[in-house]
Amino acid sequence: MSYPMRLAKYLSHCGVCSRRQASRLIDSARVTVNGRLANHIDHINLTDCIMVDGEPVTPPKARRLFVYHKPVGIDCKVNPDDPASIYHVLPESCRVYPIGRLDKDSRGLLLLTNDGALCQQLIHPDHHQEKEYEVQVDKPLDPDFCLKMAAGVPVKGQITLPCTVEQIAHDRFRIVLRQGLNRQIRRMAHYCGYRVIDLYRVRIANLALTQLEVNSAEVKEISAELIQLT
Known part of the structure; x- marks a missing residue:
């Protein structure tokens, strides 16, 4: 800085x-x-x-960025009284908080930081940073499922923004969002007649789980310079 x-x-x-x-x-x-x-x-x-x-105004501390491969069952609310809270896996070396959330039933990449500016750049709707997920549903996908999802469907009184959706197995698809409504993918799939049974976030902006080599339930510090925002 x-x-x-x-x-x-x-x-x-x-x-x-x-x-x-x-x-x-x-x-x-x-x-x-x-x-x-x-x-x-x-x-x-x-x-x-x-x-x-x-x-x-307290001067900024050194910017720190952690990646967490969140398993199912961890709640992203920072609540020390909840045994399932992410609070209990946060690094003790500094105070950080999750950038955005994955619901308790979802898994995959979560970023943790003490940098308020970075958090705003990643989650504020004006910036439209990409987030990529692999999703499994409860039955085989219809031929028009991906087209319908990609075009946008009603969620919480609004039509979701156009996104990229690709079928990767008979009951699985990959979706790339630039939007972050509450439980958006689950609500989108439900509108199309499907129930999500596994939701796995694999990428945020240019950071992917494969390149980070972070194991499930592991918190790992990385250089904040690694993230590239659009």
């Missing part, structure tokens, strides 16, 4: 909010730099005192 840094970018790196939200905070006169109202052109150094709504 290099300094000096533009103020909005700095607030994002500190995990305060996204850069767009930071610009709104600055416009609303809610941010100060060394005791004066902030400007969009301000460039920040580590010695500067930044405050939002009168509260000091």
